Amino acid sequence: MATAGKVIKCKAAVIWEVGKLPSLEEVEVALPRTHEIRVKIVATGICRTDDHVVNGIFPNIDYPVIVGHEGAGIVESIGPEVTCVKPGDKVIPLCLPQCGECASCLNPKSNCCLKTHFCQSQNLMPDKTGRFTCRGKQVYHFLWTSTFSEYTVMPEASIVKIDDDAPLEKVWLFGCGFSTGYGAAINTAKVEPGSTCAVFGLGGVGLSVIIGCKAAGASRIIGVDINKEKFAKAKELGATECISPNDFSKPIHKVLVEMTGLGVDYSFEAIGRIDTEVAALASSCLGSGTCVLVGEPPSGSQLAFDPTLLLTGRKLTGSLIGDWKLKDALPKLVSDYMNKKCHPDALISHMLPFEKIAEGFELLRAGKSIRSVLLF
Numbered sequence: 449m450a451t452a453g454k455v456i457k458c459k460a461a462v463i464w465e466v467g468k469l470p471s472l473e474e475v476e477v478a479l480p481r482t483h484e485i486r487v488k489i490v491a492t493g494i495c496r497t498d499d500h501v502v503n504g505i506f507p508n509i510d511y512p513v514i515v516g517h518e519g520a521g522i523v524e525s526i527g528p529e530v531t532c533v534k535p536g537d538k539v540i541p542l543c544l545p546q547c548g549e550c551a552s553c554l555n556p557k558s559n560c561c562l563k564t565h566f567c568q569s570q571n572l573m574p575d576k577t578g579r580f581t582c583r584g585k586q587v588y589h590f591l592w593t594s595t596f597s598e599y600t601v602m603p604e605a606s607i608v609k610i611d612d613d614a615p616l617e618k619v620w621l622f623g624c625g626f627s628t629g630y631g632a633a634i635n636t637a638k639v640e641p642g643s644t645c646a647v648f649g650l651g652g653v654g655l656s657v658i659i660g661c662k663a664a665g666a667s668r669i670i671g672v673d674i675n676k677e678k679f680a681k682a683k684e685l686g687a688t689e690c691i692s693p694n695d696f697s698k699p700i701h702k703v704l705v706e707m708t709g710l711g712v713d714y715s716f717e718a719i720g721r722i723d724t725e726v727a728a729l730a731s732s733c734l735g736s737g738t739c740v741l742v743g744e745p746p747s748g749s750q751l752a753f754d755p756t757l758l759l760t761g762r763k764l765t766g767s768l769i770g771d772w773k774l775k776d777a778l779p780k781l782v783s784d785y786m787n788k789k790c791h792p793d794a795l796i797s798h799m800l801p802f803e804k805i806a807e808g809f810e811l812l813r814a815g816k817s818i819r820s821v822l823l824f
């Protein structure tokens with residue numbers, strides 16, 4: 449492409465400091481170095497995690513930063529020794545890397561690559577230098593994706609080629625929200641046909657859990673959210689009932705236990721709060737229930753609960769990006785989408801030009817959107 453080998457000037461949204469919404473800027477994007485790829489982002493969604501960085505509750509972030517981790521685009525150019533993609537390929541950036549070499553990547557039971565931000569910083573490229581500058585200042589990367597920039601750079605561990613015919617304005621959903629929730633149900637919980645499920649939080653991630661529970665054949669799926677405006681979509685996607693904790697004087701876990709006898713077979717927390725994590729655990733069935741934590745509470749949080757909840761046979765586990773090894777899984781998920789085997793499109797509530805990113809954040813904060821997609 450004509451831009452290959454040159455520094456690119458393009459639009460991006462920069463969070464200059466905690467508490468400030470991403471501001472539209474012109475940034476410079478340097479050339480990709482060895483084992484790096486520069487990508488033209490076509491579409492990117494806004495996830496609550498991006499807002500967590502705005503609010504300073506995501507751990508170990510350096511500011512100014514360009515966030516965005518649900519995106520899809522086209523390879524613009526590649527650095528030396530890149531073999532996994534070529535210019536022109538359609539790709540999805542991976543918010544959870546798969547380096548293919550670390551102990552986790554070599555362990556078939558783990559997707560928690562040791563290059564993820566849980567193990568080391570992803571605020572700069574692996575060689576500890578950045579590719580973004582704005583107004584003469586270095587701007588940091590986020591999760592090696594930074595999809596709120598028209599052009600972005602990522603290492604080979606954080607990118608995967610997808611089907612040439614995939615619609616980029618749709619399949620960005622597989623970069624986080626849909627894969628995270630859907631995988632929590634089918635990979636982590638392994639929901640069984642005829643089972644009962646409760647899903648706490650009916651945002652894009654919780655709704656994707658519902659899609660997964662339904663696909664797995666659950667017979668009863670109870671959505672839990674304080675925002676009743678989320679109920680219609682949850683029911684459209686497979687929830688059989690929806691309840692709001694605000695409608696009951698007793699704790700919500702007691703309501704769920706009464707509704708189901710001994711509690712649900714599978715409960716999921718897709719909010720990222722300590723109190724709802726404990727409520728989800730206490731809602732799961734005595735003797736055999738499984739509770740899956742999907743949301744990540746603010747950094748430094750500690751979970752406290754009565755251990756007899758576990759001694760009496762409940763299992764508590766967590767799910768990171770749906771337990772997928774993303775580089776292996778996403779091409780298949782995208783081809784399932786192309787073959788109409790899964791339908792996350794209903795999660796896209798708003799389509800906006802990239803310049804309206806602030807409106808996208810406002811819709812998320814007001815509880816009016818599920819996923820807003822920003823188009824470059």
Ligand code: COD
Nearest residue numbers: 496497649650651652653654673674675718719720743744
């Ligand atoms: N009780 C019930 N519902 C609640 C409560 C409450 N006390 N508080 C909020 N809710 C509801 C909101 O009304 C909303 O409908 C829903 O919970 C949350 O939805 P969103 O749209 O804000 O969030 P999502 O679906 O985009 O993301 C949720 C996550 C849990 C993934 C996110 O917040 C998170 O914890 N991210 C970090 C974990 C991670 O890394 N995940 C993968 C990459 S994002």
Ligand code: ZN
Nearest residue numbers: 495497624625
């Ligand atoms: Zn996300």
Ligand code: ZN
Nearest residue numbers: 547550553561
């Ligand atoms: Zn790895």
